[in-house]
Amino acid sequence: KGIAQRLRAFDQLLQRYPEWRGQVSLVMLVVPSRDQVAQYAALKEEIDELVGRINSQYRTIGWNPILYFYRSLPLEELAALYNLAEVALVTPMRDGMNLVAKEFIASKLDQRGVLILSERAGAARELSDAILINPTDINQLVEAMHDALVLPEEDQVTRMKAMQALVKRYNVFSWTKLFMNQLAYTKMKQHTLATEMLTVNATNQLLADFEAAAGQQRLLLLDYDGTLVPFHPNPQLARPGEELRLLLRALSELPDTRVVIISGRDRTTLQNWLGDLPIDFIAEHGVWLRTAGEDWQLFQPLRNDWxxxxxxxxxxxxxxxxxxxxxxxxxxxxxxxxxxxxxxxxxxxxxxxxxxxxxxxxxxxxxxxxxxxxxxxxAGLNKGTAAARWLERYPPAFALALGDDRTDEDTFRAMPPEAYTVRVGTGARSLARFHLASPTEVRQLLRKLLG
Known part of the structure; x- marks a missing residue:
């Protein structure tokens, strides 16, 4: 729980900032636990020695630096202590959710007070308005205590309001919903099928079906990053080369063939890179749509104030x-x-x-x-919902969808059973029927469609 480290940090606070002597007391409420275990007994002895040394060094007739209680208290008395405290130190070396942090927040009716929280406590993932510290860094903890004590009241209220809203929002019902959603997702994952390689025979069948659909609508849904081009450490440098641009243009000029770039990229980037080609676009995972020769349109009204x-x-x-x-x-x-x-x-x-x-x-x-x-x-808007609009608007006799990551699974899920769905990359389980190893193999396949 980081109790000894907390005491050493408080000692250093009084040394480094003597103005706090006589002004600040540390209330140490240590709940007895496993007294018979040798390591716990040794820790209690260390805590007792630290408390005794610090109190004997700094106390005055009217002030004790540390108020040390070795017992448990009922929740009502704990809540009263939380409400009185101006700063809460929750600094475990490693912990689970840590309800103490949330109890402190819930008890601050006047919304004044500061929470200093270990980044190794589970609650740190939610309570980002606390002062987060590394519990092994004594110097950081000292400065965090000083900062908390001088934090303006207005900032205290702003932080506390935000954390109280989080604690209120994530109640037992939210946790239950999250758990059940994760359970359903796990079950869905169990039903996904391992893809098979797009073999020579499968490729030949794909090409034959593509040719057989001549004179009818043919639809090619192509992801960009990781599918048409390899990933780049800097996403803005993953521009399409002239060879890819020529390939996409040639595909789009095939009779009755619609080429749709379906990407998580923003519409401005896609427009700048490929907007002069006679192809369709689905950008930002289905947020923005553009049919060749037309203006960009929102799939549906959305908010972004979040x-x-x-x-x-x-x-x-x-x-x-x-x-x-x-x-x-x-x-x-x-x-x-x-x-x-x-x-x-x-x-x-x-x-x-x-x-x-x-x-x-x-x-x-x-x-x-x-x-x-x-x-x-x-939520509710993804590559699959956007792909479904193209399938409805241009019902295909032949459909091919290629993608490389989890966001493309929505596209595969939306495709009709007879469609060719291809996952690009290695080692992934997918809803796609087939698998290709790399963007190089994707381009080879697309070139074969040209005949």
């Missing part, structure tokens, strides 16, 4: 993850970590997914995990 609340969360992870950055689109936010350390990026991505899942519970938002990205967008 970005003001959630962008600070992404900025927190950028600060903690070197090489990561934020991409802001019209109606979504994306955290990229392709240039970050691989292991750290994966850890931070898992933390962020958990964090954002809590924050977006009971909202009309959705958190997506892509290839080295985490994206927040409006």
């Amino acid at each position: 970005k003001r609340e959630l962008r600070p969360v992404l900025e927190l992870y950028v600060a903690r993850t070197a090489g990561s950055f934020i991409e802001e689109k019209d109606y979504s936010l994306v955290w990229h970590y392709r240039r970050a350390d691989a292991d750290l990026g994966e850890v931070r991505a898992r933390e962020m997914l958990s964090h954002l899942s809590f924050m977006t519970a009971n909202t009309d938002l959705q958190v997506l995990e892509g290839n080295k990205v985490v994206e927040i967008k409006n």
